[in-house]
Amino acid sequence: MILKVFFAIINLMEKEDNLMEKIVSLCKRRGFIFQSSEIYGGAAAAYDYGPLGVELKNNLKRLWWEEMVKTRENVVGLDAAIFMHPRVWQASGHLAEFTDLLQECKKCHHRFREKDLPDSKCPMCGGELTKPRAFNLMFETYLGPVKDEASRIFLRPETAQGIYVDYKSVQNAMRLKPPFGIAQIGKAFRNEITPGNFTFRTVEFEQMEMQFFIDPKEDKKWFNYWRKERLKWYLENLGLKKENIRFYKHKRKELAHYAKEAVDIEYKMPFGWQEIEGIHNRTDFDLKAHEKLSGKDLKYYNKEAEKKFIPYIIETSGGVDRAALAIFLDAYTEEEVRGKKRVVMKFKPQLAPFKVAVLPLLSNRKKLTEKAREIYEDLKNCYHSWYDEAGSIGRRYRRQDEVGTPYAITIDFDTLKDDTVTVRDRDTMVQERVKIGELRDYLFKKLM
């Protein structure tokens, strides 16, 4: 019995490791994600989004922006620079606290995170280790030709601070009153000692986050509001499976230095439940610190109510790359069709890189390919479309399944007679004949 359980667990672990391998391989083969600078052996923990990956990622970011900015009257956007004034990181606490404790081997000079060490010897050579020393996770560089303290700047380790230091300018320009939000998508950088798990933990990553400025008395209410809104977005807008998503509430001792309350939205990755978004009550920690260090009044002043206060901030901070990885894992499906394995990426149509594939039944019949191109040229202005005439129609369907194209349109000999085409549904594989003149409307109803 115990052996049986043991093997069941091993099996499960293999299956899940396997899934990660399959995703990495499919992503590379089909142009979703490549390792950066692969011809030089790769750049450590950096990845490039290929032709299909960039479309999916853009769709993801667009859906987020529509949800968070375009359809909300009290949330506006921002795109702050990666380079900021160095004092920002002094106020935010990143300069002092954003550190890992590292120990160096006195013999081989490798460095290790204190918490990763099984005992106090070097795992590489058995040598003696130094005492733990703080190592800051911010990447630093120098502005201008002189390398000194005065010219040292940092790559932002989070996008949030750009919103905080601009909040008064934004509030004034847009004449906003709390509760209001500022949303941003952008890159951030952390010199992680142990990146890994494909695109899950990388030193360069993209955040999509919204900072919501509120009356401090209403923090509980808004924290709960955003917690629910954000979960709903992953389930309904991205279509992730309910069983793969959960909340994880931070215990008091786990809270970051700025947080009063924090909950993670976690996704069930093959390597365990992992955070894909955090919702934090950051209180007035950041604005107070910036007010103190900059000497600028960062209070919100309401003339009518004669109220003056530093807003509390509820933050929803998601990882673009992590959400994309969750989408890949969630969509990956293997099915048996007439004794053969079919791999389908069951993306929500709004996320799929291409919406429509246009396929002439045969590539060596001019009448078929001409008609197919005509249809492709018409559709591509409405939907991101892909024309493909290489290989058997069965293989072409499989190729489209593997990249998650929701609809495949085939131009066959009947098309030449009656101006109809077949439209194949990715998930059901059912084919319907549709009049060419009605294609746009047909697809519009299916895809919107």
Next chain:
Amino acid sequence: MILKVFFAIINLMEKEDNLMEKIVSLCKRRGFIFQSSEIYGGAAAAYDYGPLGVELKNNLKRLWWEEMVKTRENVVGLDAAIFMHPRVWQASGHLAEFTDLLQECKKCHHRFREKDLPDSKCPMCGGELTKPRAFNLMFETYLGPVKDEASRIFLRPETAQGIYVDYKSVQNAMRLKPPFGIAQIGKAFRNEITPGNFTFRTVEFEQMEMQFFIDPKEDKKWFNYWRKERLKWYLENLGLKKENIRFYKHKRKELAHYAKEAVDIEYKMPFGWQEIEGIHNRTDFDLKAHEKLSGKDLKYYNKEAEKKFIPYIIETSGGVDRAALAIFLDAYTEEEVRGKKRVVMKFKPQLAPFKVAVLPLLSNRKKLTEKAREIYEDLKNCYHSWYDEAGSIGRRYRRQDEVGTPYAITIDFDTLKDDTVTVRDRDTMVQERVKIGELRDYLFKKLM
């Protein structure tokens, strides 16, 4: 006569300086562009796009992506990491050649670009200068905790190299045959000694570029093709004024080390004609260099034709921030309306941050505001819309003019009787009465 010409020139210069000042001021006041970290006195030559700026910039990037990727069968997208393998910059020539010659004052230690110096004394203190020394324009940082040669990496000074090192992976995954293109939008970084002119020259900037891989024999043809296509885009898709755009062909001695032929698309900025995009014939310079240094075969191999060659590359490299600045300058219009000055940003509707403003005639009549909100709630799902009830209707129109909103919808007392609203055209200021039920269609025809 000579005096008259002199004063005319002075007048013109003042007017143009003035325009730049007006743009900077409007951008800040209305939430298009803020200086980064302004509460700390600003970060050198870094800017943040505010709520309206980020929408305009996103529209600009989306239009480019539609033009270059979505509607072209032979161009695909990519989003490569900012961090790349350091050898990339060795192959590209950036490590050796991407330098400024600087001279340092032996007394006050300020540094100057050799070419900026009027004579060979320090312009700050008159002290003696050192001999010119090469200073690399790439920002460097260190990956991991150890700062040594092996861990030194760079912030990419151009996005192009990400495309070059990935080109075989992309070509394989998408089964592309020359001529084909790979397009990318992303940030790049250059440690410019003399940034300036608002967002025109900054150390952190965004590029939108496409690399077109061709048979070397066809380089003339494709260079000319892209030259024309790109000019057309600025004129027709962005709607920039013809008199503000021109080509500048590089003379032989001006060509970059990788270029065989180069032409700039220049915009007439208040500070002179300036490059906003470059079209370059980069030949096989980059791919050859990467092939040599990486030891990987980067030839394109065509089985059917039994051809094997390193493609030539025609590059179209545009600056997102520069195009945005050109759009601001081009759109800025002052008009006299009934004795008063009106400032209008005459953006092409596709570029405008908001498409529609919804304005109840009065804010203190519940029936008007309720109806207005109803219309706003309906329209916001189709068009980025803005609800505004603060201040007189005349002031609200002016506010919308200043941020370039093409249509303003006013809900007045007639609305409550006959379910019509007025739609005001930003440019003509003409108001038309439209049935609420027909609003969506009316706007669709105007905005598409």
